Amino acid sequence: MTTAVNTTLRWTSGDLQAFPDNGKRYEIIDGELYMSKQPHWHHQKACGNLFRLLDNWSTETGLGMANLAPGIIFADDDDVAPDVVWISNKRMTTALADGKLHSAPELVIEVVSRGFENERRDREVKLKLYSRRGVSEYWIADWWNKKIEVFRRENAELKLVVTLFTDDLLESPQLPDFHCQVADIFAGV
Numbered sequence: 001m002t003t004a005v006n007t008t009l010r011w012t013s014g015d016l017q018a019f020p021d022n023g024k025r026y027e028i029i030d031g032e033l034y035m036s037k038q039p040h041w042h043h044q045k046a047c048g049n050l051f052r053l054l055d056n057w058s059t060e061t062g063l064g065m066a067n068l069a070p071g072i073i074f075a076d077d078d079d080v081a082p083d084v085v086w087i088s089n090k091r092m093t094t095a096l097a098d099g100k101l102h103s104a105p106e107l108v109i110e111v112v113s114r115g116f117e118n119e120r121r122d123r124e125v126k127l128k129l130y131s132r133r134g135v136s137e138y139w140i141a142d143w144w145n146k147k148i149e150v151f152r153r154e155n156a157e158l159k160l161v162v163t164l165f166t167d168d169l170l171e172s173p174q175l176p177d178f179h180c181q182v183a184d185i186f187a188g189v
Contacts, residue, residue, distance in 0.1 A: 013079040025069075029129050031077040034121060039113055042189040046111045046143045047083045049185050054086050054107075057178045064088040064106075071100035074133045080126070083141075084109040086175065104134040106174045111141040127151065131158040137174050146186045 010031035054066035087105035151158040166183040
């Protein structure tokens with residue numbers, strides 16, 4: 001479950017450094033603080049499956065890297081940790097500094113947790129952030145309905161282009177020759 005902390009303060013990356021390492025995920029979007037509890041087992045299984053599929057493809061092609069929950073500091077007041085990302089080798093050379101990304105990877109994936117605030121954060125707040133910050137493609141994985149919503153950059157904005165279900169094949173122009181059955185993403189879920 002994620003909650004936005006209601007305050008008139010404008011949170012920054014520096015504030016995150018003072019928070020305890022207590023297993024909760026803290027993110028800042030447009031100066032607003034969000035806190036997430038430990039995710040559900042099936043949420044993490046879907047994240048692991050997505051990472052494995054992208055990592056295997058990346059190893060085969062040598063075109064880039066996938067990673068789980070990396071820090072992305074777009075700005076002092078936009079500091080997030082998406083569930084999975086894929087970034088090309090070319091973009092990685094300028095994006096990675098101090099162990100965190102400082103510009104958008106090509107692909108960002110959020111696996112939605114149940115609850116109104118969690119869904120609002122991923123479907124509205126983060127969609128807007130990733131759109132504004134130059135992410136090329138954004139996938140929202142819904143593990144309980146076993147579907148993937150694919151957003152692609154169109155006229156400087158991420159737009160929903162397709163919703164895929166377990167019988168569908170997931171492909172991306174960002175990932176040449178990558179494809180997987182949506183069912184593989186939710187295997188074991």
